[in-house]
Amino acid sequence: MKAVLWRELRVNGRSLLIWGAILMFLTFFTMSAFGAFEFEGQLDQYVELFPESMRKVFGLDRLSLSEPLGYYGTEVYIMVLLFGSIYAAILGAGLMAKEEEEKTIEFLLARPVSRAQILAGKLLALLVYVFLFNVLIGLSALAAFKSYVSSDYSRDALLGLLAAPFLAHLAFASFGFLLAFFFTRRRSAMPTSIGLVLAFYFCDVLATLSEKMEFLGYLTPFHYVNAADIVMNGQVGGINILVLLGASAAAMGASYILYRRRDILI
Amino acid sequence: MKAIETFNLTKYYGKARGIVDLNLEVEEGEIFGFVGPNGAGKTTTIRTLLNFIFPTSGSARIFGLDVCRDSVKIRKVVGYLGGEMGYYDDLTVEGLLRYAASFHGGDTARLKELAEIFKVDLNKKIYSLSLGNKKKVGIIQALLHRPRLLILDEPTSGLDPLMQRRLFNLLREENRRGTTIFFSSHILSEVQRLCHRVAIIKEGRLISVEEIARLRRGQFTNVRISFRDGKAPRLELPGIAHQEEDNGSLHLFFNGDVNELLRLLARYEIDELWMEEPSLEEIFMHYYEKEGAR
Numbered sequence: 001m002k003a004v005l006w007r008e009l010r011v012n013g014r015s016l017l018i019w020g021a022i023l024m025f026l027t028f029f030t031m032s033a034f035g036a037f038e039f040e041g042q043l044d045q046y047v048e049l050f051p052e053s054m055r056k057v058f059g060l061d062r063l064s065l066s067e068p069l070g071y072y073g074t075e076v077y078i079m080v081l082l083f084g085s086i087y088a089a090i091l092g093a094g095l096m097a098k099e100e101e102e103k104t105i106e107f108l109l110a111r112p113v114s115r116a117q118i119l120a121g122k123l124l125a126l127l128v129y130v131f132l133f134n135v136l137i138g139l140s141a142l143a144a145f146k147s148y149v150s151s152d153y154s155r156d157a158l159l160g161l162l163a164a165p166f167l168a169h170l171a172f173a174s175f176g177f178l179l180a181f182f183f184t185r186r187r188s189a190m191p192t193s194i195g196l197v198l199a200f201y202f203c204d205v206l207a208t209l210s211e212k213m214e215f216l217g218y219l220t221p222f223h224y225v226n227a228a229d230i231v232m233n234g235q236v237g238g239i240n241i242l243v244l245l246g247a248s249a250a251a252m253g254a255s256y257i258l259y260r261r262r263d264i265l266i
Numbered sequence: 267m268k269a270i271e272t273f274n275l276t277k278y279y280g281k282a283r284g285i286v287d288l289n290l291e292v293e294e295g296e297i298f299g300f301v302g303p304n305g306a307g308k309t310t311t312i313r314t315l316l317n318f319i320f321p322t323s324g325s326a327r328i329f330g331l332d333v334c335r336d337s338v339k340i341r342k343v344v345g346y347l348g349g350e351m352g353y354y355d356d357l358t359v360e361g362l363l364r365y366a367a368s369f370h371g372g373d374t375a376r377l378k379e380l381a382e383i384f385k386v387d388l389n390k391k392i393y394s395l396s397l398g399n400k401k402k403v404g405i406i407q408a409l410l411h412r413p414r415l416l417i418l419d420e421p422t423s424g425l426d427p428l429m430q431r432r433l434f435n436l437l438r439e440e441n442r443r444g445t446t447i448f449f450s451s452h453i454l455s456e457v458q459r460l461c462h463r464v465a466i467i468k469e470g471r472l473i474s475v476e477e478i479a480r481l482r483r484g485q486f487t488n489v490r491i492s493f494r495d496g497k498a499p500r501l502e503l504p505g506i507a508h509q510e511e512d513n514g515s516l517h518l519f520f521n522g523d524v525n526e527l528l529r530l531l532a533r534y535e536i537d538e539l540w541m542e543e544p545s546l547e548e549i550f551m552h553y554y555e556k557e558g559a560r
Contacts, residue, residue: 110345
């Protein structure tokens with residue numbers, strides 16, 4: 001298991017640096033514009049002109065662009081959440097799919113390791129990557145707050161906004177990992193996992209807009225990490241944390257059950 | 267203890283046949299060839315032995331251990347080279363071999379020695395290797411941890427004759443040290459040179475297990491007769507397994523009484539007559555045809 005973990009940690013470093021750097025930049029850059037808006041207070045008046053549905057989707061019905069957390073929650077958070085989920089899902093889908101695609105899986109399975117150990121090594125690497133990715137973004141966000149925000153904000157709520165994406169990313173990483181078992185080729189596993197993220201996001205938007213569709217919300221990870229909820233409550237709800245961790249664990253468990261008796265054909 | 271034993275081992279991929287009721291025994295210490303045409307089920311058998319795939323029914327044991335239940339224990343003492351095995355392109359040869367060794371407690375003592383024997387450049391990246399060189403790396407990773415049993419799926423494909431000979435020499439040496447070797451091939455002359463015993467598989471079923479020495483001794487004789495008048499008659503005699511006319515000469519695959527054949531031939535004016543021991547290839551072609559006709 002350790003050998004697999006170390007190898008994965010080495011191999012995927014570059015993609016972490018690329019995705020991490022881009023999102024660190026986007027976070028910092030977007031936050032830097034906050035200073036320009038902060039004292040004008042007019043921004044909220046413009047927002048009033050948006051259609052109500054649009055304001056709801058972006059959380060602008062409850063958050064204010066002239067407040068630091070409101071600005072972060074509506075402008076930055078969504079990028080971190082969405083792009084990060086795509087990164088996590090692709091990473092998760094690739095971990096096993098690449099072994100089958102490059103036909104290295106026989107090499108790996110010929111070693112004296114159980115399938116459970118291989119999965120454990122890979123999942124642990126996944127966990128480390130998703131964590132590091134969020135640490136990078138968190139550092140960038142903290143630096144940006146320090147540089148561009150002079151007004152008061154709740155530090156707990158900010159920590160909530162920084163921690164919540166990790167949970168969503170973890171869920172999507174696990175979903176991607178599981179999904180890969182249904183596609184032996186990375187070429188199809190990767191676009192499908194991106195599609196999954198976007199589909200879930202779309203469900204979340206629909207659930208926000210229409211009361212009839214509200215039930216859809218509960219099915220998507222995005223629902224449990226809603227920025228406005230976190231800012232209003234000052235933290236991520238305990239149940240939300242449990243739901244996302246549970247969903248991740250379920251996807252990981254399902255991968256194990258699927259993989260235990262799977263025929264490996266290359 | 268048997269190195270490999272299978273009991274009515276059967277594998278279907280959905281409805282597609284892999285292997286059917288395979289009963290195989292490989293003694294510890296022998297070099298065992300597993301021969302059959304493409305699609306006969308050689309790779310399926312090997313993948314089942316290594317538990318990459320699960321049998322539909324039946325079971326198999328390696329050194330007395332169940333291939334499904336004890337697969338991790340088994341893989342500690344088995345070296346495997348897959349026919350289509352891939353290696354991590356981003357690694358160097360040495361990196362790959364060290365990665366392989368790290369699963370076996372990091373013993374890299376043989377790494378340099380084996381690289382020397384096969385003339386593999388340890389610093390080259392895997393992706394830059396030719397097919398033959400990749401094969402060599404594959405052989406080294408299978409031998410690295412001094413396995414008790416080597417399972418090789420088509421090990422010689424992609425190797426030039428020189429490397430093939432080097433491989434065979436090395437395998438013989440490994441075998442002298444007590445390593446059991448099980449290898450599949452569709453090229454019989456290879457098997458003939460290396461193996462003690464050979465199993466013939468066709469369409470998923472085991473047709474026969476023979477000792478190479480006995481097969482070669484075999485009772486079959488290749489007979490070729492060219493007739494003076496250029497017209498080959500059709501001969502009727504017990505023991506003619508196969509006869510074929512070819513441009514005025516007759517080709518027989520014969521395991522009957524030679525005296526009777528000679529008495530029969532005495533009735534004809536004969537230009538030339540050859541009798542020779544058939545190659546294994548011919549023996550097997552005959553097996554396949556016979557079994558196919560049944």
